[in-house]
Amino acid sequence: MNAQSSDGPVPGSPDAAGYATSSVPDPVAKSPRPPAGRHRQRVAAIIPAKDESRRIAETVRAARAIPHVDLVLVVDDGSDDNTQDVAREAGAVVVRHSHNRGKAAAMETGAAVVGMRDVADRAARLLLFIDGDLSGSAVNTAPLIAPVLEGVADIAIALLPPQPGAGGRGIVVGAARRGIHRLTGWTPTQPLSGMRCMTRQAFEAATPLARGWGVETGMTIDLLRQGYVAVEVPCDLRHRASGTDLKGQMHRAAQYRDVQMALAARRTRAAVGAVTGRG
Ligand SMILES: O=c1ccn([C@@H]2O[C@H](COP(=O)(O)OP(=O)(O)O[C@H]3O[C@H](CO)[C@@H](O)[C@H](O)[C@H]3O)[C@@H](O)[C@H]2O)c(=O)[nH]1
Ligand SMILES: O=C(O)[C@H](O)COP(=O)(O)O
Structure with a gap:
């Protein structure tokens, strides 16, 4: 987590509620708060999954147990x-x-x-993205919903505890973190974290998404540059961490490539925007 500056809180510092937000003090989401009507705000859990047959059942069951979640989509x-x-x-x-x-x-x-399952007379569901390999710990993405529901942030991003067996050397994470900072002024602690709850409006504002593994980096930059507010929330999650073997290194190489592509496109866009005044 970032240090406080002597001038007061800086983006990335914990705010009063203990969250590390991209906007301080008193973060207020850009998305309109859902009307406090007779309907409870609904949340859809979306689980992208490639070859997750060993873990997906537990992940789905855990996602179904999260308060507000009425739709679990794999x-x-x-x-x-x-x-x-x-x-x-x-x-x-x-x-x-x-x-x-x-x-x-x-x-x-x-x-x-x-979106096809949302209905016209009710607020669009919040979107809670969950990885398929979290197994039972997926239920611990629940704390991501509150800051978005409460209008503190447009997107809440999970901060994971250290993962057993993780073999990363911080190269991809460091590149993503520095790239995000350069384009937004915010320094996320875990820029690649894919467990994210967001409003429909924020999701639409982040599309088209950066390809492949660049998606989180691109989304964070695109949202912050449009004035949306992000927050990092500690969640007790366990996932299948990439090791130091060849497979792990190949995976990191692909992540590095996709993160760099997402950053390059956004740097170009920012440079063009600075010249044309439409950044
Ligand atoms: O082609 C693919 C590959 C993976 N997945 C799913 O995407 C999720 C994340 O993939 P995983 O293999 O677990 O990647 P990690 O290296 O663990 O991913 C970390 O880094 C990624 C960004 O590089 C983030 O998307 C993840 O949330 C974060 O946990 C899992 O549900 C996968 O099944 C797909 O849907 N399609
Ligand atoms: O293992 C990880 O944390 C990711 O694959 C990123 O790799 P890195 O630690 O080299 O940034």
Whole structure:
């Protein structure tokens, strides 16, 4: 977490509620607060999943137990295993890409399907993105909902505890963190964290999403540059961390490539915007 500056709180410092927000003091979401009517605000859990048959059932069951969640949608991103059947049996609504299109595309598909199930006379569901490999710990994404419901932030991002077996050296994380800081002034602690709850309005403002593993980095930049407010919220989650083996290193190389692509596109856009006055 960032240090406080002597001039007062800086973006990224914990605010009064203990959250690290991109906007201080007294963060107020840009998205309108859902009307406090007779209906309770609903939340859709969207789970992008590629070859997650070993963990998806527990993840789905945990997501179903989260307060406010009335729809758990698994987007099977062209799995080679039986992720879709296991997810359906566990109680999820399942849609499937016929071939693998990457995590960002699965998120877009998920949000589109939820939109088709929202109804005109009720507030659009909040979107809670959850990775398929969280198993039972997925229930601990629940604290991401409150800051968005309460209008403190437009997007709440999970801060994970240290993960057993994680073999990262901070190269991808560091590149994403510095890139986000350079374009927004905010320094997220865990810029790649994919567990995120957001308003429909914020999601639409972040589309089109950056491809593949660049999605979180691109989304954070695009939202903050438009005045949306982000907050990082500690959540006790356990996921399948990438190790130091060849597979882990290949995965990080792909993450690095996608993060750099997301950053390059946004740097160019910012530079063009600075010249044209439409940044
Ligand atoms: O082509 C793919 C690959 C993965 N996934 C799913 O995306 C999620 C995240 O993938 P994972 O393999 O767990 O990646 P990690 O390296 O653990 O991902 C970290 O870093 C990513 C950004 O690089 C974030 O998206 C993740 O939330 C964060 O946990 C999982 O549900 C996958 O099943 C897809 O939907 N399509
Ligand atoms: O293992 C991780 O945390 C991610 O794959 C990112 O890798 P990094 O630690 O090299 O940034």
